[in-house]
Amino acid sequence: MKENNQTAPVLIDGKTVSEQIKKEIAAEVAAITADGGKQPHLAAILVGHDGGSETYVAAKVKACDACGFKSSLIRYENDVTEEELLDKVRELNANADIDGFIVQLPLPRHISEQKIIETIDHRKDVDGFHPINAGRMAIGLPCYISATPAGIAELLKRYNIETAGKKCVVLGRSNIVGKPMAMLMMQKTYPGDATVTVCHSRSKDLEKECREADIIIAALGQPNFLKGDMVKKGATVIDVGTTRLPSDKTKSGFKLTGDVLFEEVAPKCSFITPVPGGVGPMTIVSLMKNTLLAAKKTIYK
Ligand code: GUN
Secondary structure (H helix, E strand, O other): OOOOOOOOOEEOOHHHHHHHHHHHHHHHHHHHHHOOOOOOEEEEEEEOOOHHHHHHHHHHHHHHHHHOOEEEEEEEOOOOOHHHHHHHHHHHHHOOOOOEEEEOOOOOOOOOHHHHHHHOOHHHOOOOOOHHHHHHHHOOOOOOOOHHHHHHHHHHHHOOOOOOOOEEEEEOOOOOOHHHHHHHHHOOOOOOOOEEEEEOOOOOOHHHHHHOOOEEEEOOOOOOOEOHHHOOOOEEEEEOOOEEEEOOOOOOOEEEEOOEOHHHHHHHEEEEOOOOOOHHHHHHHHHHHHHHHHHOOOOOO
16 A cells, blocks of 8 residues: 655546546447447436536536547426426436436426436436435445545545545535445445544534544535644545635636645645546546446446
8 A cells, every 4th residue: 555655745636547547438438339339328417507517517428428428418497397307317217228317416496306316217327326326335235336436436546545444534424425435435345444434514523533534535515624723644635525616817707616725734635636636527437437337237237
């Protein structure tokens, strides 16, 4: 296992790792199609025009191109009814050409996200949000692992960061990041075997928990939450935050801001992910990996 004894932290370069993985996937797809196999096909449903969701879905479609996948983007306005959306989900479940699909979250308030997720055929649930996939993951069975935790696990692996016996604090308890991340870090494989603490808005002494952690995974969605004095020297810090803060310094008019106050925290770390260019690109590439698994029927027949 790598130890970083230098004073400068190692920047975990999710952008470069994700480019490498996309090339690996594209090579596999080329081999499949050269052999007469079907091109993997991912569909995405996008409701409304939320800036963040538009950006993520566009990035997913672009990643499909880079991997040699077919992609379909299905758009609805915010006034789509729950029943219309459920009908589309049922249609995609039945469409044999589509290997996997996602419904970009969040959805408008009049639509039950849970109902939509539970209607997706778990064999096509490449987001890993369906209770069957979430449950199988919790007990260590083959399944689609949700993209952000899977991307973080891949980064820990590719940088040989030791996790066995380490104290890992997960900040945040969302169903799509915090909970599955905690599950992964405690499973009996690498990366895993960690002693995991999940902290959230009701935690009593979150700062003390963080100061004792070897690995901190910050997924609260609160920009610059983790400060330098909350991190012990030599820790590994993974920043999942992607809040779009208004900025007059960028062309887009916003600046993607993580949950970690990078300039204070980085000097204390062994390893740290930047925002952008850390976890974000890995999340998208994990979705591509799940789509390839779906096309190959590796997990479910
Ligand atoms: N919204 C934020 N992250 C995600 C994700 O990974 N998948 C979907 N479907 N929606 C999201």
